[in-house]
Amino acid sequence: xxxxxxxxxxxxxxxxxMQLALAALLGLFVVGFLGFSHMEVVHNAAHDYRHSMAFPCx
Amino acid sequence: xxxxxxxxxxxxxATNESKPTMSVFRNVVFIAAISxxxxxxxxxxxxxxxxxxxxxxxxxxxxxxxxDHGAAPVAGTEATAPAADAQAVAPAEEEAWAPADGFERxxxxxxxxxxxxxxxxxxxxxxxxFAGGIANWRQGVFWGFAGFAxxxxxxxxxxxxxxxxxxxxxxxxxxIWWTLTVVATAAGLALxxxxxxxxxxxxxxxxxxxxxxxxxxxxxxxxxxIPADLHHSFVVAVTISNxxxxxxxxxxxxxxxxxxxxxxxxxxxxxxx
Numbered sequence: 001x002x003x004x005x006x007x008x009x010x011x012x013x014x015x016x017x018m019q020l021a022l023a024a025l026l027g028l029f030v031v032g033f034l035g036f037s038h039m040e041v042v043h044n045a046a047h048d049y050r051h052s053m054a055f056p057c058x
Numbered sequence: 059x060x061x062x063x064x065x066x067x068x069x070x071x072a073t074n075e076s077k078p079t080m081s082v083f084r085n086v087v088f089i090a091a092i093s094x095x096x097x098x099x100x101x102x103x104x105x106x107x108x109x110x111x112x113x114x115x116x117x118x119x120x121x122x123x124x125x126d127h128g129a130a131p132v133a134g135t136e137a138t139a140p141a142a143d144a145q146a147v148a149p150a151e152e153e154a155w156a157p158a159d160g161f162e163r164x165x166x167x168x169x170x171x172x173x174x175x176x177x178x179x180x181x182x183x184x185x186x187x188f189a190g191g192i193a194n195w196r197q198g199v200f201w202g203f204a205g206f207a208x209x210x211x212x213x214x215x216x217x218x219x220x221x222x223x224x225x226x227x228x229x230x231x232x233x234i235w236w237t238l239t240v241v242a243t244a245a246g247l248a249l250x251x252x253x254x255x256x257x258x259x260x261x262x263x264x265x266x267x268x269x270x271x272x273x274x275x276x277x278x279x280x281x282x283x284i285p286a287d288l289h290h291s292f293v294v295a296v297t298i299s300n301x302x303x304x305x306x307x308x309x310x311x312x313x314x315x316x317x318x319x320x321x322x323x324x325x326x327x328x329x330x331x
Binding site: 006007008010011015016017019020021022023024026027028029030031034035036038040041043044045046047048049051052053054055056057058 | 079080081082083085086087090105109110113154155156157163166167170171173174176177178179180181183184185187188190191210213214217218219220221222226229232233236295296299300315319
């Protein structure tokens with residue numbers, strides 16, 4: 001049933017891990033910025049989003 | 059085994075031969091962008107009709123009660139040092155920009171939802187590739203459940219979704235607890251799901267439980283101007299809308315990955331379409 005192999009089996013495993021880690025870090029950085037930034041402007045712009053995602057907010 | 063280069067060709071014909079080096083990153087971004095966009099749009103719609111009205115309602119209590127979260131503690135009288143005076147003046151002059159109520163506020167919330175949908179998609183897809191990848195939309199649903207458990211359920215047990223004007227402990231300590239709980243829950247689930255070992259599974263459960271034994275930072279008093287039933291409705295709305303978001307995110311990621319990233323998988327699609 002599971003005929004889909006992992007992505008990137010054609011590149012070296014080190015390169016594959018680096019690329020996956022890069023993608024995950026990019027995602028974490030964006031989530032952190034939207035949900036955790038103490039900058040007042042970011043807080044205000046994403047205020048309702050933060051409350052609705054249950055991030056700790058003010 | 060057939061190589062997965064079909065995805066590269068599909069994504070960007072021009073760079074297929076010349077730049078295979080970043081193919082993994084590009085494919086992850088591609089899957090995350092489609093699934094995150096769709097899940098983010100759905101989440102924005104859900105919030106507009108479920109959580110946002112409750113936030114607006116809570117703000118009427120906030121404004122009436124005088125609990126302005128932007129304000130610093132009231133500084134002392136004339137007799138206090140000049141430093142305290144400066145502190146008292148500061149909040150008034152640094153009134154930061156905020157989107158105007160109405161469409162502008164909605165637009166920024168929707169934008170935040172879509173951007174964060176793609177960002178959560180990046181995390182979900184990248185992490186799942188370490189475990190062999192999401193094979194199809196059904197597996198994606200379970201990956202979505204895991205994301206929901208990690209990012210909504212676990213931190214929400216200790217720090218339930220809050221409405222404006224509700225009392226809360228220090229922001230930074232809550233953010234730290236939230237982050238550690240997310241990390242511990244994710245690690246715990248991974249140990250249980252992917253390590254075929256009883257001791258490691260026990261350790262996984264312990265990791266999931268530990269943040270709740272430590273306990274989330276709580277305010278000194280839970281006394282709140284917000285009615286309990288309003289808060290309860292909000293907790294339910296947040297939890298359910300996030301559940302839908304994560305299930306859609308995982309399912310679409312699995313579907314897109316299955317459909318475009320692997321040639322042998324094409325034969326499965328007849329049943330899924």
